[in-house]
Amino acid sequence: MGAMTRDRTERSDFNERFKTTSHPAVRRAEIAVIGADYGATSYTTTAQADQLARTLALGPGKLLLDIGSGTGWPGIYLAATTGCHATLTDPTDEGIGAAAQRILDDGISGTAVIATGNSLPFRDDTFDATTSGDVFC
Amino acid sequence: MSFSVIAAVDGLTDDQLDSLLIDGRGDLDAGPGYPTLLADAGFINTEIQDVTDEYERVQAAWIRAWETGSAELVELFGEEDFSERQARRHRAMRSIQEGLVVRYWITASKP
Numbered sequence: 001m002g003a004m005t006r007d008r009t010e011r012s013d014f015n016e017r018f019k020t021t022s023h024p025a026v027r028r029a030e031i032a033v034i035g036a037d038y039g040a041t042s043y044t045t046t047a048q049a050d051q052l053a054r055t056l057a058l059g060p061g062k063l064l065l066d067i068g069s070g071t072g073w074p075g076i077y078l079a080a081t082t083g084c085h086a087t088l089t090d091p092t093d094e095g096i097g098a099a100a101q102r103i104l105d106d107g108i109s110g111t112a113v114i115a116t117g118n119s120l121p122f123r124d125d126t127f128d129a130t131t132s133g134d135v136f137c
Numbered sequence: 138m139s140f141s142v143i144a145a146v147d148g149l150t151d152d153q154l155d156s157l158l159i160d161g162r163g164d165l166d167a168g169p170g171y172p173t174l175l176a177d178a179g180f181i182n183t184e185i186q187d188v189t190d191e192y193e194r195v196q197a198a199w200i201r202a203w204e205t206g207s208a209e210l211v212e213l214f215g216e217e218d219f220s221e222r223q224a225r226r227h228r229a230m231r232s233i234q235e236g237l238v239v240r241y242w243i244t245a246s247k248p
Binding site for chain 2: 020023024025026028029030032033034041043044045048055067125132133134135136
């Protein structure tokens, strides 16, 4: 399978997966595993996200870029807990739509952008910190 | 920057790489490796933390949590989809336990 075909297939798979992430049973599983309810299917726990905030020295006034954020974990959580501004990027409209809604619902400082990791629509050196969870390979 | 990756262990045999491919994990080859890639991109102070043990624990927790909620989750996803998702998690678990994959947190900075 070529890279472009695989990319489209994976994007479609994730779009389907993100459609179900707000279901209560899915959220209960997520809370039991990672300790948060952002609609994630991640291996990054809340404890690791807290460590990430310290490592990146996040805080008010800092600009964070979360590449491949899906529905917003951990970028939105980091914005909520540190006061930084989180810019979330993901190629799936279902994922980034859910992230945008969560930003509004939680009233945090954040932006959700549909974009792939290899074509980010930002100037160089825009962000103070960048993170990504199990997206690069 | 700080990011996590799930990667194939360096130096796997062709049979082991084929095993990963069969398990749907053929995307784990990181080529020249992250230290080289980051250095080539101008990053310094690269630190790599192996969090594979935590990855195994969390993968096991996902399997347990889905078993716990299986009645509702089967209703939501259907029996076939539910079973396939759990089977995928079990395959990932096996590749961790067989020492084929690792999970790293990688941190680096720009001068």
